[in-house]
Amino acid sequence: MCSVVGIYGNENASKLAFYSLFSMQHRGQEAAGISSSFKGHIKTVKNRGLVTQIFKEEDFKILKGDMAIGHTRYSTAGDDSILDAQPIFARYGLGEISIVHNGNLVNAKEIRKELIKKGAIFQSNMDTENLIHLIAKDYQKNTLKERITDAVKKVKGAFSLVILSRHKMFALRDPFGFRPLSIGKIRSGGYIVASETCAFELVDAEFIRDIKPGEMIIFEDNEIKSEMVFKPSPKQCIFEYIYFARPDSDVFGKNVYLARKQMGRELAKELPVVADMVVPVPDSGVAAALGYSEESGIPFEMGIMRNHYVGRTFIEPTQEIRNLKVKMKLSPIIEKIKGKRLVVIDDSIVRGTTSKRIVRMLRDAGAKEVHMRIAAPATIAPCYYGVDTPTKEELIASKMSVEEIRKYIEADSLAYLTIESIIKAINDKRENYCFACFDGNYPVYDFFSFSCPYNCKI
Ligand code: AMP
Numbered sequence: 001m002c003s004v005v006g007i008y009g010n011e012n013a014s015k016l017a018f019y020s021l022f023s024m025q026h027r028g029q030e031a032a033g034i035s036s037s038f039k040g041h042i043k044t045v046k047n048r049g050l051v052t053q054i055f056k057e058e059d060f061k062i063l064k065g066d067m068a069i070g071h072t073r074y075s076t077a078g079d080d081s082i083l084d085a086q087p088i089f090a091r092y093g094l095g096e097i098s099i100v101h102n103g104n105l106v107n108a109k110e111i112r113k114e115l116i117k118k119g120a121i122f123q124s125n126m127d128t129e130n131l132i133h134l135i136a137k138d139y140q141k142n143t144l145k146e147r148i149t150d151a152v153k154k155v156k157g158a159f160s161l162v163i164l165s166r167h168k169m170f171a172l173r174d175p176f177g178f179r180p181l182s183i184g185k186i187r188s189g190g191y192i193v194a195s196e197t198c199a200f201e202l203v204d205a206e207f208i209r210d211i212k213p214g215e216m217i218i219f220e221d222n223e224i225k226s227e228m229v230f231k232p233s234p235k236q237c238i239f240e241y242i243y244f245a246r247p248d249s250d251v252f253g254k255n256v257y258l259a260r261k262q263m264g265r266e267l268a269k270e271l272p273v274v275a276d277m278v279v280p281v282p283d284s285g286v287a288a289a290l291g292y293s294e295e296s297g298i299p300f301e302m303g304i305m306r307n308h309y310v311g312r313t314f315i316e317p318t319q320e321i322r323n324l325k326v327k328m329k330l331s332p333i334i335e336k337i338k339g340k341r342l343v344v345i346d347d348s349i350v351r352g353t354t355s356k357r358i359v360r361m362l363r364d365a366g367a368k369e370v371h372m373r374i375a376a377p378a379t380i381a382p383c384y385y386g387v388d389t390p391t392k393e394e395l396i397a398s399k400m401s402v403e404e405i406r407k408y409i410e411a412d413s414l415a416y417l418t419i420e421s422i423i424k425a426i427n428d429k430r431e432n433y434c435f436a437c438f439d440g441n442y443p444v445y446d447f448f449s450f451s452c453p454y455n456c457k458i
Contacts, residue, residue, distance in 0.1 A: 001244055001386055002086075003027035004100040004181070005070045005199060006162035008169045008219040009190030014063035017070035020192065020199035021051045026246055027102075027195060028074030031085035035098035038065030040166045042096045046071075046085040066190065067219075069164045071100040074388060083124040087164070092136035094144055095166050101128040102179045102195055103158030103386040107446040111155065130155065144168065145218060149229050156444050158237075158385035160211075162193055169219040175230035176443055177213025178237050178385045178434060180251040183224070184208055191224060193217065196249035210253060235434040235443040239387050241426060242376045243347045247287055252432075257287050259426050263375045264291025264345065266421035272296060273343050273371045273413060279303035281330070281346035281358060288375035289345035296343075303337045304330050304344075304358065330358060338366035348376045349405065350389065352396035356409040363410070372411040377419055377438040378402065384445065389437060 003024035007013040014036045021032055032054050033046025043062050047054045051072060071086035087098040105111075108127035115133050116122070122129055134151035141147045144165050152159065158178035163170040171193040173181050184192045184205035192205045200207055211217055214230030236252045237244075247257035267288060278300045280289030293300035310329040342362060349355050349372075359370045378397035382389045392398045396405055406414035419438060423430050436442045 001027050001074045001388060002100075002102040003072045003195040004102045004160060004162050004193075005195070006100075006164070006169050006171055006193040006219075007066075007068045007186070007190060007203075008192075009066055009222055010186055010188060011066050012188075013066050013068035013190070014060055016186065016192065016203045017068040018051065018055055018060075019202045020194050021070045021072050023199045023202045024072055024194065024196055024246075025051055027244065028072035030075055031073040031082070032071060033085050033087050033100075034059075034063055034068055034070040035087040035089060035164055036063040036065045036068035037096075037098075037164055037166055040095075042089060042098050042164060042166065044087055044089045044098060046082070046087065048082055048085065067164060067169050069098060069100050069162045069169070071102075081124075084126050086126070086128065088124070088126070088128055088132055090132045090136060092132075093139055094142075094147070097132065097135065097144070098164045099128060099131055100162050101126075101131070102160045102181075103174065104384055105130065105155045105159065106157035106384050106444060107155060108157075110446060127157075131159075131161070145170070145216075145227075148172070148216070152229060156446055160195065167220070170216060171211055171219075172216040172229060173211050173213050175214040175233045176235035176434065177232070177252075178235060180236070180240060180245070181211045182207060182209065182250075183211060183217060191219060196245055196251060198246045198249040201248070207250065233443075234432040236432060237383075237385065237387065238422060238433045238435050239376075239383070239437060242422075243284055244387065252428075254426055254428075260287035260347075260375065261291035261294075262425035263417060263422060264288030264293075265295040266291075266425050267345070267373050267375050267417050268292040268295035270417065270421050271373055271415040273373070275341040275343045275369070275371060277301045277303060277337070277340050278343045278345060279337070279362075281344060281354070282306040284347040285345040285375065288347065292343065292345055292373065292375075298343060301333075301336050303333055303342065303362070305333060306330055327357065327361075330361065332361055332365035334365045337362060339368055341369040341371070342367050343371045343373055344411075345373050345375060347374070348379055349374055349396060349409075350379055351394055352405060352409055355411070359409050359411050369412045371413045372406075372409065372415075374414075374416045376417055376422070377435075378405075378416050379437050381437055381440040381442075383437050384442065385434065385436070387437065 005020040105127040160179040
């Protein structure tokens with residue numbers, strides 16, 4: 001997953017982009033970058049690392065101008081190298097351009113192969129670089145808007161994009177709207193587009209609305225115009241609500257914290273358990289655990305503490321290191337949990353490493369019973385649209401039944417929320433969301449990159 005931001009018409013554009021990226025750091029910690037446009041030239045600063053490590057005061061002297069775009073990276077396509085940091089900048093027939101992208105293109109390999117056959121050379125392994133090439137090669141079209149429109153019609157998959165040219169900015173979402181993208185009005189002047197509305201708070205912007213699936217917003221001559229590039233066919237990512245987005249953000253029209261809390265309530269209704277205490281796995285299970293506690297009347301306690309100085313445990317290369325990192329990250333409050341029957345709430349089980357470790361840790365700390373409740377269905381299929389999930393073989397629920405997983409993680413009981421209850425919790429229509437990681441039903445795929453392993457409808 002990644003985050004994108006665009007600032008238009010504010011003299012502190014690059015600073016505001018920086019603050020926005022800082023607020024969206026949770027969406028990607030590998031690399032970050034900002035491009036700004038000033039007097040007909042685009043300048044870019046990007047590097048590996050966290051937003052606060054990358055940008056120094058002197059960078060903002062380079063990043064002048066009243067338009068800027070930015071990105072935080074969490075690699076799901078491409079490599080972990082500086083070349084794969086965004087924005088991607090290029091000089092081409094119409095001048096200069098810089099792009100940031102959240103999402104994954106599913107036909108990227110196919111397009112790249114075609115472009116290379118025609119003589120294109122690539123600097124990175126990122127699917128996003130395809131878009132720059134498609135735009136640059138579309139020389140029959142004289143405007144960038146037409147070229148962007150042509151380019152996005154050739155790619156398939158998930159893309160929330162912000163594109164900066166020397167004098168304009170474009171923001172658009174793929175027809176499915178997999179990834180969020182919202183527009184706000186900055187009180188000190190100009191506009192912001194960002195993956196999450198938590199960025200609006202920090203830069204003092206007022207939420208205007210979400211960009212619609214298939215819509216392109218054009219920022220030009222101090223105005224915003226809208227155009228539908230695709231017929232919308234919403235399939236927004238349900239995992240944004242479950243895990244990814246920050247609880248204070250509103251995504252797809254709803255507040256994430258409230259959605260998660262309601263999921264916890266549904267979990268309590270659907271999967272009750274007799275226990276003394278509801279304990280969240282911090283931070284991902286906190287909102288759902290509060291909902292579970294309110295609905296069930298079982299007291300909520302922070303029985304597990306999280307060390308915030310440990311990075312992600314998820315994509316560590318070996319199982320041994322992953323195990324150690326879970327231990328470094330989470331520890332029990334023994335006095336609270338000793339002799340107690342616990343309902344432990346987390347948002348998801350992926351490989352099973354975290355849950356197994358947590359159950360063992362709580363038992364070692366003296367818990368009498370440990371009942372795991374997951375505020376999402378079992379993850380059975382990888383995401384090809386920008387969420388970092390391992391291969392199908394590594395997903396524990398793709399090869400084990402709920403009872404087998406329960407035994408593996410050594411819990412007294414284990415239960416997952418159903419898709420129907422999630423729908424109830426967010427109070428929306430099922431057809432507006434992508435549940436591919438839970439039901440294997442991929443809204444868009446490409447046989448060249450992966451063939452639909454389950455029951456795809458297309
Ligand atoms: P695992 O240990 O592999 O079962 O991973 C489960 C834990 O990872 C849960 O606590 C989730 O909150 C967290 N998680 C789930 N999906 C992701 C993701 N895409 N990136 C990072 N962490 C995740």
